[in-house]
Amino acid sequence: MTSLKEILKLSSLKIGYISGKNLNVLLPPLNACANGGELIAVIGRNGIGKSTLLRTLTGLQRPLGGEICYSGKKIQDYSRIELAQKVGYISTEVIKVSNMSVYDLVSLGRFPHTNWIGKLELEDHDVIADALVKTSMEPFRRKLISELSDGERQKVMISRILAQDTDIMVMDEPTAFLDVAGRYEILHLLQSLTRNNNKTIIYSTHDLQMAISLSDKIWLILDDELIEGAPEDLMIAGVFRRLFDSSAVLFNSDDGTFSFRSETRGSIYIKGDGEKKLWTEKAINRAGFRVAKEKTLPFIVIPCESNQCWQLISVSKVLDFNTIYELINCLNKNSI
Amino acid sequence: MKTDERKETFADLKSGRKTRFIFTGLLILVTVFMIMDIFLGSVSIKPSEVLRAIFSDTSSDYGTIILKFRIPKAITALTVGVALSLSGLQMQTVFRNPMAGPYVLGISSGASLGVAFVILGFSSIITPDSLSGLGNWILVAASWAGAGAVMILIMIISSRVKDIMTVLILGIMLSSGISAIVTILQYFSNETLLKAYVIWTMGSLGNLTASQINVLLISVSAGVILSLFLSKMLNALLLGENYAGSIGLNVRLARTLIFICTSILAGSVTAFCGPIGFIGIAVPHIARILFKTSDHKILIPGTILAGAAVMLVSDIISQLPGSESVLPVNAVASLIGIPVVVWVIMRSRKYSGAF
Numbered sequence: 001m002t003s004l005k006e007i008l009k010l011s012s013l014k015i016g017y018i019s020g021k022n023l024n025v026l027l028p029p030l031n032a033c034a035n036g037g038e039l040i041a042v043i044g045r046n047g048i049g050k051s052t053l054l055r056t057l058t059g060l061q062r063p064l065g066g067e068i069c070y071s072g073k074k075i076q077d078y079s080r081i082e083l084a085q086k087v088g089y090i091s092t093e094v095i096k097v098s099n100m101s102v103y104d105l106v107s108l109g110r111f112p113h114t115n116w117i118g119k120l121e122l123e124d125h126d127v128i129a130d131a132l133v134k135t136s137m138e139p140f141r142r143k144l145i146s147e148l149s150d151g152e153r154q155k156v157m158i159s160r161i162l163a164q165d166t167d168i169m170v171m172d173e174p175t176a177f178l179d180v181a182g183r184y185e186i187l188h189l190l191q192s193l194t195r196n197n198n199k200t201i202i203y204s205t206h207d208l209q210m211a212i213s214l215s216d217k218i219w220l221i222l223d224d225e226l227i228e229g230a231p232e233d234l235m236i237a238g239v240f241r242r243l244f245d246s247s248a249v250l251f252n253s254d255d256g257t258f259s260f261r262s263e264t265r266g267s268i269y270i271k272g273d274g275e276k277k278l279w280t281e282k283a284i285n286r287a288g289f290r291v292a293k294e295k296t297l298p299f300i301v302i303p304c305e306s307n308q309c310w311q312l313i314s315v316s317k318v319l320d321f322n323t324i325y326e327l328i329n330c331l332n333k334n335s336i
Numbered sequence: 337m338k339t340d341e342r343k344e345t346f347a348d349l350k351s352g353r354k355t356r357f358i359f360t361g362l363l364i365l366v367t368v369f370m371i372m373d374i375f376l377g378s379v380s381i382k383p384s385e386v387l388r389a390i391f392s393d394t395s396s397d398y399g400t401i402i403l404k405f406r407i408p409k410a411i412t413a414l415t416v417g418v419a420l421s422l423s424g425l426q427m428q429t430v431f432r433n434p435m436a437g438p439y440v441l442g443i444s445s446g447a448s449l450g451v452a453f454v455i456l457g458f459s460s461i462i463t464p465d466s467l468s469g470l471g472n473w474i475l476v477a478a479s480w481a482g483a484g485a486v487m488i489l490i491m492i493i494s495s496r497v498k499d500i501m502t503v504l505i506l507g508i509m510l511s512s513g514i515s516a517i518v519t520i521l522q523y524f525s526n527e528t529l530l531k532a533y534v535i536w537t538m539g540s541l542g543n544l545t546a547s548q549i550n551v552l553l554i555s556v557s558a559g560v561i562l563s564l565f566l567s568k569m570l571n572a573l574l575l576g577e578n579y580a581g582s583i584g585l586n587v588r589l590a591r592t593l594i595f596i597c598t599s600i601l602a603g604s605v606t607a608f609c610g611p612i613g614f615i616g617i618a619v620p621h622i623a624r625i626l627f628k629t630s631d632h633k634i635l636i637p638g639t640i641l642a643g644a645a646v647m648l649v650s651d652i653i654s655q656l657p658g659s660e661s662v663l664p665v666n667a668v669a670s671l672i673g674i675p676v677v678v679w680v681i682m683r684s685r686k687y688s689g690a691f
Contacts, residue, residue: 055578058581058582059581059582060581080584080586081584084583093576093579095575095576097574097575098434098624099628099629100574100630108572108575111571111584116565117633118567
């Protein structure tokens, strides 16, 4: 289904704000592209200009330099209506309107396709119904939007963009308000829309792990450049670490997890294996210890049977613990 | 064919039928109130006499009362109700504020300021007594300009301050400021002009000249027709300017057109009838409750009918049928509007700013 047609190209794009006569350019010129049917995550630290980039792509803000081309045509050459038929947008703003039904909200997506008074023809009703089915929100069509949960509302917003019938969907933190299950559900929905409906979706997120596992491409925005590529390519190039250069967070490129940069209080060897070893390692990391590669004192013996306990063996003594909680409490209280 | 297979669900059909039913009901109510407004009054006239006065004996005393007083007043009440309610609906959507209305946000005050400038400043040329034809149009235009200027100010405030209640408080301060300017204008004007202005501020539905009613009718009709063209834009603006822009709305053009429409509607009424409070906020909410929708294709005609009905009822009550005294219609309208406004405030607390 997916075609490898280049649908969006940014060339030396400058984004930012005009305040008075001054141009406030946020980032160095950006270069990036997107193909049809790709799910693209925009990643960068808070305040770096992700939202500004997405607003500029949607035409809500003017580029301060460089070019945005949709299907080879510059964004300035599109009329408002043509652009609205090409790109749809979901921001983090929550729509609060009383007495507005899900169907009404989704039907507003037909705005660029309807006549001067906004009359919905039969085709429009079909597109709306189809959009609701794709997001499995059809049973909610008569519900008021003020009665929806955060996840349901986000799906309705996605239906609205689907009703708008655009090739490209731009979303600013679509998973921001959601719990873990809700985030996966939304991202899987986005992924299936790129796979089955050939939509190109560009979304910003702070959830690096999920972005890496589900996106086709990542636009990584750093202070001095935009790096694009498949998440795995970026992992191998080790560029994610640069997101956290100055902060207290460490990114482990082995498994794509995070940890706090903190001073170590020493190293402990762990003897044993299996699930219990894994979690004991995590616990002593949290307590500020490194896991020693070779056998040294002190060391911890992991229980093999269910009736055994954790043993902490140091130079002077041997201590038994029934749970990891007790073990860590002991490590935190005493210096060893 | 996919389109042929599409069936409206039972619930959809029912809601369409319900909407038509409410429209019919409102239309009947407006007609009934219109007739009651003509038949009832401080002078009690038998229904048969009323009919005779209208259709045959137009020159009798009753004929004079009915044709020269009651019918023009009923027409004015209907027009005023339509204009204020419709401007309230548009303002609530464009400011995304359930409490917006021509009166509370100082739009009416702005219109009064425009009128004050004309009467107190230039009426050596146009004395209020001779206000007719061109003079009326000048008065109305000044009123539109004043209303429009305040609309723009409120827009600037709303774009900086997101909190609805803060915008309201600033709106009240704005009206106080405008009243202060009017007071200063009064202080510097001579006795005759001052008297003319004070008489204008006491304006009610009943003392409009035929040419003033013409100007009012033409302006309000223009506003109503313009508003029908705005319904798609208003629907998009419900989503806020970012989303409205992203679905292809020219937000600046839409706002300008809505401001023009609202200024015409609220300004014309204020020019001839003085500030009338709370109808503008309350009626759009009544329409929302009745039709349970946010779609302006339904809300605009709904608000027009509900506004006409409410203002006619206010006028009927203000005449205190059966007694000889007449209450100021502004007061009656406020008493009808305020409970609705209080209810909306209580409810919007619960939904934290939703409207």
